[in-house]
Amino acid sequence: MSNELIKQIFGLIKLNNKLIAVESPLQERVKLLTNLASECQRLDINCYLWTLEDDALQQLSTNEEGLSLQRVDQYQAIAKSRREHYFEILRFWKTTDLSGILILEGIFPWLGESTTDPDFFLTSEWIKSALINLKLYNCNANKTAILLGSNATVSSDIAPEVPTIVQQLPAIEEISSYLAQVLPDYSRSDIHATANASIGMYLADIGYGIRQAIANHEITPDELVEKLSAYKIELFKRIYNIQFLQPPSTPIGGLELIQQAFKTYKRLLSSLAKAYNLRLPKGILLIGPPGTGKSYSAKASSAQLGLPLIILEWGSFRSYGNLAEYKLKNLLALVDRINRVILYLDDFDKGFAGDDDLSKRLAGMLLTWMQERTSEVLIIASANNIQWLPPELTRSGRFDEIFKVDLPNYGERHSIFKIHLAKFDPRFRNGGDGYTEEEWKRLLKATQRCVGAEIQAIVERAAVSTFCEMFGDDVSPLQQLPSLEITLSALLAARQSMNPLAIREADRVESMRNIAALHGLPSSPIDSSIYSLGNVDIFG
Template identity: 70%
Template structure:
């Protein structure tokens, strides 16, 4: 008995619904890893329905009839199809389209490998002419084979069709499985000893993967042992998403944040919007949150802090990378948006959002349009956070009201915030600063904060790390002491001041550019920090850090 996979079974029913409506052409978008499962389920459905199922592949230009033999696919070559042995022009490789238009064979013909010629146009003249020939041949199939009991099923991982033919061919996309479908499938591949509670936990972890990937991940974990399955499958998923989608997937982490109290307060409000009580009042998360400000001020760190506050995973994507995909950019974005929609209850962080629009070309506008449409129509609990240095690079339609509901200005840290940031990084090396401790006098802090005026968080981190390295080198020679009896590392004010000399703050080095960013952010962004009310709020006048 063939085990039908839940997602493939649903897809088969949708295909057969269109087949019964006598559609001569159907386009199916299915990931490569699901191909065997899809073909098995489709072939079995055809057999049960008394319909012949054929398959043609570009790789060998042969026509096969698909059968099931002991739950495995069997391929029988159809001799009636006389392929062109010596192909003179590229169209000769697609002789199958002429054959299917006139043959007496009936049923479903799976055509694999045609989509590249049906997507957006190419500059190569030969490729363009071949694409036009294929399009014409498909139109003829639709005209000749209407109500003929013959359906050509175009199969591939990217069913992107040109606009002039897209209206003629219905498209079915194999979506990522739901958590319920995963839960139904997992008992087929898990040991009987796994409890229902464990199955549900594993299913929630697997959301965002196709069933074939889930099977690989689970079997890889089970090959070691049955312990910590959730942890092992989660690690497999994180690595898979990185390879397939070029994203970073982070679980909520515990991180300290220096300052930005107003923005953190807003994040805490978002958490309340995820509750059933808020939903009962039709309240929702913001459509998008935009963080703007100079580099190094903590925009990425703020997204991680939001993940911590909301308790939601974080998916990080470099928006500018989409431009490097060329004609595949829209397909890549479509798949990524489908992924975050399916995972749901996640933070989708678009890093360096402005860099994706630096070219101001048609691709940038199309990607922006896709994102805006998704932001407007989605129903999932996904919080979109985007960061930008140069807000003027963003298209106006992205920053108008109703797109990004909230825009925060992440500015240069004030004295009180720099004091907090210093203590966070000092505590990594010097235990005196841990758990609210301190080792400097207020006068010493005043001196340090004065010389680090206009330093951002990233630069403060560099200053502390360089000072720690300097103290380490002074404290130990090349011989390694006994690790069980190490003296504490104590960072001095002198070391920090010396380290500051080797850091040239960007806000001083590129003062005009940074001030321009800050001024533009002031016009559109809400403050992310309150007025500095710390004891260090007065006295930092020297903007050049001398």
């Protein structure tokens, strides 16, 4: 762990702060306590730990084996005889002749905003009052209480009395220094590659990931990077409920104007652009009906820019309730630390459907971060209903670019079909084509008002029906697989079995398209392909 956190804590103690809140993740707890006890020993200061779990006071010290805890009998005798309040430790620390640092672990739940539960409220108010009295009573004593927890949120009434320090995710230099100790045989370039794969994790997580990767056998540095990256993806899913994807190789059909914009953004990431004070847009908003390729565009931007992609379902934050702001704060800190990354806010509008205080507070946090951040993060958000978004989110300077992602035109549907057909039918790979121009015109006419997701489903259904026609139920493994050639009739049959959303919900989709057209720039140029509407006989 960096000494920066310890320096911050003792810096506040020197300024005579008697109450300090420290937010540190659980996995870093032992390391933090060890470093605190070690610094106290160096300065000849006593260091004590009280935990909510066992209501015991322990004196901390360090030795060659690490952290050592010794029970303080003086507190145990008083706590045993006075059981009327579980937080007797606060009375004890106020009056005891012991001095130094007292670490209180597990007290933060009672320090948050007020609750409707009367018993909890009374306990909470008592604890807040006891902490303030402790600060006043010990203003001239060599005593400091450190409130320690994973979420150091305190209510507005006592926040001015309790300065808060947050343990930040380690920077790449700190990770490299740590890796040099745990992987002494690695070269500088191997350490750098491993550190890059570890960015966004705490040192304790990195250590665990390394131990897990090399548990039973020796592995190469490249294999360790691969295993650490996989561990990080799984960890991010559990902690932040996000998908973290390395740049995919995603072909995209149509949306040329969006793709041109992505090429511009790539140039804005260069050091030359920085020299001219040019920057990425604050945010990009993609609006339009469901299934038109908004999520696909975000993946394509990741491929185009060569940046990892974080996919977050914005509406999911509402399910966290009182923890929503804490979760968002941690996520934005992660994004800042990773730095060069795309943050994709999927279904952004759904997070504001309730129009309640929580969604407004979350929007405020996001806006403040978007306005003040210095990291090179490209923010892309998608919305079906832009009218659900607060007006302050869509004004210039917030989401600088707004694109309307519409139903694909004839030329775009042709490109989308070829991308998906190439997954199954070799005739469509490497620029090949399996249909005549007339067959294409017939297919594109039949799939008018189908979106990209529906075209994918049509191709997949046609591939399944073709496979079932080619092979029976009991198929022995073949030495050489025959080609899966998907016919036009198979695609047309698959189309007949589907009712596209833009036809099924025509009024709603047209409303979305019209509103999107008012707010957004077109994402595609006018169709100039040979299959454009002007070149297709729509009457067959």
